[in-house]
Amino acid sequence: MVEQLLTQPRTTTDPMLPNLFRIHRVLKESYDTFTVELVSLEGYQTFPFAPGQFNMLYVFGVGEIPISISGDPLHPETLVHTTRAVGTVTKAMRELKPGDVIGVRGPFGSAWPVKEARGADVVFVAGGIGLAPLRSSLYHILSQREKYGKIVLLYGCRSPEDILFRKELEKWRARFDLEIFVTVDYANSRWHGNVGVVTKLIPKAPFDPLNTVAMVCGPEVMMRFTAIELVKRGVNPENVYLSMERNMKCAVGFCGHCQFGPTFICKNGPVYPYSQIQSWLSMWEV
């Protein structure tokens, strides 16, 4: 199939047709998460995207799944995705080797409000693998650090073994212009950091709630309670953004698999202001 795609001349930019990318590197992030770095096989020098957008990654013969871009938007020559090996496609993807070919459709969806956040404090709240989609936004904001107020990252995960991008977190922590707080659900006594859910970090986090933009990414229940806590602290619901997830198939708003209220997450999302989706979050069926 790969050979067939390579020999077929591309006449249109059909969003349903995957572009071919070669695996450059597969990095093990933790016992169940990994990052794939991809370079174009079709001569694209760069793959521009906005922080928060996602691609459909196609492991030929196995299946296609949506994964957010976790790389640096200033370095679009390499496409970077981080995910957890939980399903058939991600498990197959983890086994890919440098040189293997993968299909990529995208980028799709809405972006984190990095421009709108200029001048304000920015609070990133990540849960588990949710740190990956936020990393692009962090890269972007740190590259224009002087345009933002305080930058705070609150990150929660199950245990110290689950911490994603550990080396990068340590590097960022060494900066004097970014505050990072990490918490885990449980740990043994060798752990010297916080224990407790990520929402517990919000009341004392150093930001001005009246002038803050919050970007939240993680499992839906975590985002729901995080948004409630941020609003309780005084952040305007219009300034709280969540990255939603549903079963995306076509990624262009045709198939309806990812319908969320009157919207399609692939097209109108994945990044939504909390004020827009607040009432849908606690509904049993949306």
Place this chain on the structure above:
Amino acid sequence: MQTFAEILKETRFFKDLNPEYIELLAGCGSNARFDPGDYIFKEGGDADTFYLIRHGQVALEVHDPRRGQIVVDTLHEDDILGWSWLFPPYKWHYSARAMSLTRGVAMDGKCLRGKCDMDTALGYELMKRFAVIMVDRLQATRLQVLNIYG
């Protein structure tokens, strides 16, 4: 030098409490200091005190014979440590270990229970404040149990 009453007034927990009550409560306070690794209290021990953490970090632990000490929560500056002193049988449910140099105010629970029994309005006020903490921690524990990070 700050008096206990002044220290209590500055804390989130006692904020806006009637100054008369603050003076009364201050009489039950004393300074507390723990080095890293010190156990502030241990599971099953008599719960006669609670602490206002002014500096440092404290781990709440439960012992698992298979996995050793498991940290289930951490508390920091301006947090309240301990509510087992409020309810019979006045025994600690968890152990508390100082993770770093920890300083605070130790409040004598027995002394407080006596004052609350004599002045039920004070007892009600204190109980309301502890209830807020208990609800917050219950909500957090529920999220922990939900395994919200998937």
